[in-house]
Amino acid sequence: MNDDDIHDALETFITEARELVQDFEDGLLELESGPAGPEAVNGLFRAMHTLKGSAGLFGLGHLVSFAHVLESVLDELRGGRLQVTPELVSALLPCTDHITALVDGVAGGRTEPTAAEADVSARLLAALEPFQSGAPDGTAPPAAPAPDGPRTWLLSLWFGPDCLRNGMDPLSFLRYLSTMGTVAWAVTVRDALPRADEADPETCYLGFEVEFLSTAAKADIESVFEFVRDDSTITILPADSAVELIAALPENDRLGDLLRRSGMVTDLELAKALQIQQEAIRAGEASGKPLGEILVQEHIVQQPVVEAALDRQRKTAEGRQQDNQTIRVFASRLDKLIDLVGELVIAQAGVGTADGLSETQENVLRLVEEVRHTALSLRMVPIGTTLRRFERVVRDVCLDLGKEVDLVITGGEAEMDKALVERIGDPLLHLVRNALDHGMETRAERERLGKPVRGRLRLNAFHDAGSIVIEVADDGRGLDRERILAKAVDRGLVGRNAALTDHEVYALIFEPGFSTADTVSNLSGRGVGMDVVRGAITALRGSIDVQTTPGAGTTIQIRLPLTLAIIDGFLVGTGDAYFIIPLDRVTECVELPADADGRSFMHLREEVLPFVRLRQAFGLPGQPSRRQSVVVVEHSGQRAGIVVDHLIGQSQTVIKPLGNLFEDVRSVSGSTILGTGDVALILDIDALMAQHIAGDKLRRAAAARHQNRSNLVSSMSGTDTSADRAASAGTGR
Template structure:
């Protein structure tokens, strides 16, 4: 294997290790809520066992030793020697964080831990000491799945003829077995004993068939005969429910691992059988047949393992239909599809095209949708990560909160999923700290002692909506307004609507907390949330009811790559409005000249003139149009000169030179080669709203 292959294998290990650690953390939280789930414990054990084995392949001894202790504790859970308690879960959860840190170190090129990491390992393992009294020493982990239960073994012992000459007494081995368990029966086999006149007093001719009951593993029994293994025939076979045990083992699609995990085959026996299989060439016998032929295991046991293997393989067929793709390759495909869309727009109208050309255009459209779907991932994985956050924060705040996750199957662009995590973290922590009341306060107001926090995601009109809802005390309108006046954000005579008041919580430095805590109170966070959402071309809205709770709704585009846009013109310039924000288009009435609003079906519709916003010179067209859009749950308009229709829009970043341009979120190239700017609707109309209420706000 060359250096590139090793690097690729290590990258795969890092990716899988992070996934296993995430599964481990989620499994612990699930186990805490349902302690009687044996499959959950098995999943945790498999995660640590797989991680330990993979780390061992790359010589990452610090990871192997750390995960081995966790594996041993989980093995005690499987055996019933330990029980799931909040204290145990609290001791195991930080271990998941530490493993993530160790894996990150490997990703950074460190194959050994730093002093800080070693100290953290010792501290975390010390916290596990009360739970790992029966754990096996890290130097020799046991793979037997029946720890703490006695099993019956059949031992066939044929000592070599030179055993006595080498100073070994066969009976001493039998006596030593009694220190590990109970020798239930011994049958002496004298078939090899020659006639009396031919007996050599220094040679050993006897064999022994022993029925042995013990809690020790097969490997432990095998180690008793370490010094006579080379010139003796030692066979150790299970006499109990090995078949039933194999059926109950965690999933594994390798027969050797199944037999080894069940305890009926040791590492040495498996290595010997694999060596025989390798030496016999590509046409050699299957591993199971070799194990039976060498009398290492019985045929029914091998058949049970083969059946388990086939069952697992069948169950994984669906999983094998997915593959990992490097993000860079996927991004390259999206870029190429974007160029195809631009080229398609340059072809012009399909009315005069041949049937073959129209077919090509339809294929381009299909490729576009398929390529974009490759970037779509369920948001559920991101939402489930907050189970750990809610648990830890509730421990710090001494609150009891149930987290409810809905809509986890809703899909969105992977790039958005990665960037939405931090804003959601702020919202969740604020809901737990400020929104949900302490237990005593809730009971005083007739509420259940346990609060409720709900994370919900769903698709709506070409966007994805994420809601963070709590059943807490709600926002205090008067307190927010008083704080805004105190901070100079609003005048004492301000007449603000409820949405305008609640929007003040997103102002930099704004906080209504009476005291600073480890979680919040410094006025840092909510403005960062709004900035992050705005940077993703999204919007954020607050709905609250005093005493009933608060819902913060985030609306984001499904993808950051290609959108359906509505092309409009102002003078000689072209602009793109995201089509999912457009509700209708109407003509600007003559009486609206010189005003910033119009009447639309007995409703006052505020609007902003695109020419004025961007300082476009020249006279507006005689017949202007108003594009009516949705903004923060309300309707507003954008006045334009021309309506140019729907357009497939490939989003191009503006670049550093134009990073300070207002009200624009990107650009696109039209079919004729012209550049059109993509409007940031929320920033544009937000500026209008801020200007329109200057009479209520204190000038900056």
């Protein structure tokens, strides 16, 4: 293998290792929450065994040795010599974090642990020592009786096609086996061997069926194939376990091949059975007797073996019908595809919509639209994987706080852009930890309030109007409106006599440094976190909203676009400038009333609708058109209007990020290039409205101060004039 191949293989190992660790953590949490089924325990063992074997291929001895201890503990669990307990899970869970750190070190170019990592390994392995004997109290279980003599094993060895390229010699494994016992016989399977002129000398086409006699344990025999197990099919079974052997064979649609490969029938016996079947067909039977029935009747093989082969045959057929294979794609290649699709969309906009557009051009536009949707779908992944990671967070935080909370996850099948999934994890972590720390009561408090003693935290996701909505809902104590308002007044965030709506009060929790906690804990109380959450959500062109009921709980709702690449937009114009409003925010368009000059609101079907004028918001020169329009948009659960000169229509919008020079520009989330070559700015609706509301409040406050001064001056002027009149009346003038 050259350096590029090794680098690519290592990248694959790092990706798969992280997936295995996540699967391992999820499996541990499932074990703790319910009865430990054998398949769940086996899944944990396989994950750690695969990780150990893969690490060994790259000479990562520190990972191999650490994973080996975990594998040994899981083997005790798998053998029934150890029971699942909270103490065992608590000892294993930190190991997943440590393995992740070790894998990250490998990704950073370190093939040896640091001194700190070695210390952590020693501490974690010491915590596992009480469980390695198979009993929590440290007493060793009774030893299994040793076999009287050598045991016969059937080995089915199907080495991967890249075995030779990776420097592995299949025959060397057979030679090594002979040092552990006796190879009674070995048959070379050449089914996959092509013609000589078509064969690749570096590709392994051969498999081996081996009968092996040895006193060695199965685990010791398995360890021989440690470094090829990842890309090979290695089956090791006792000779009397033909049924298990058939179930472990590679997929095959033909019953005869399954039985022949398992060693249950020979080629001559199979030929004899097939001949009997053909004779039955010639004798007039529609399809002859089934092959399995003939094999049993001729005493060639037993009925359970045939049933096992038939079951394997059926599963193969079902698997092919439901085949849904996945492949890994480098993110850079996918991003390049999305960029190219974006250019196609821009080119499509330049075609125009003139009458008489040819059928060929219409088909091109339709295909571009399909390519766009297909390309974007490649980036869409279910959010459930991200949400399930919080099972560990909830468990650990509840142990730290002494609270009892059940996590309920719904809507995990909802899909969103992979880039968004990766960036939403940290904001959700802040919200979950805050809900558990601030929102949830202790068991004693819940009992006193007549609530269920176990709290309930729900993570929910669903699609809505072209966006994805993620909810973090708890059934805790809810937000204290008066306490939040009092703290905001003390910090000078709002005036003492300010009249704020509930929505405005609850939005104060996202202000930098804001906290109502009386004490500082490991989790919260320093006023850091919620402002970071809002900043992260805003950076993703999303919004966040709070709904709460005192004593019943709080729901924090995050609304995000499905993708960061291409959106459906509504194109508007003001003066010579063009703007894009995300289409999922637009509810309707109406004409601006003629009497709205000088006002920042209008009446729309008995509803007061505040609006912002884009010309004023961006300081655009020129006079507004005689007939202006209002685009009504949704903003944080409310409705508002945007006043523009022209409504141009729906437009597929390829999002282009603003350069570093414009990173501080508010109310704009990006830009796009129109089919005409003009640049249009994409409006950040929430930031635009927030800026407008803040400016409107300042204008109202200034107007109120001006009015107060005017009233004072008028009052003083009126008093002096009255005195003058009185004096004049007294003198007779």
